[in-house]
Amino acid sequence: MSLISPGLALSAILATAYGAVFHLWRGGGYGMLLRYLVAAWGGFALGQLVGWLGGWAFLMVGQVHMLEGTLGSGVLLVIASWLAVSPARSSRSSR
DSSP states (O other): OOSSOHHHHHHHHHHHHHHHHHHHHHOOOHHHHHHHHHHHHHHHHHHHHHHHHHTOOTTEETTEEHHHHHHHHHHHHHHHHHHHTOHHHHHHHTO
16 A cells, blocks of 8 residues: 555656756745745646646646646746746845
């Protein structure tokens, strides 16, 4: 008996890797790492949901919708990065 399903484990590993690589690319402290990890996990979960509700079976590994999960992670990571560098925050740092 396994404690966690293989699909959930693969999804968590991929989303964590996406968040960590994005953090290495964009930089920031531990707070930004946490923000990027949460965004990647949430985006992957939303992508999974969209793939499941849409009934799509393109680029699946087991029950994991790789394409939809990756796209969802990417979209939420870009949004999280954009929100972290909002105009209000950048104008405060220029004073």
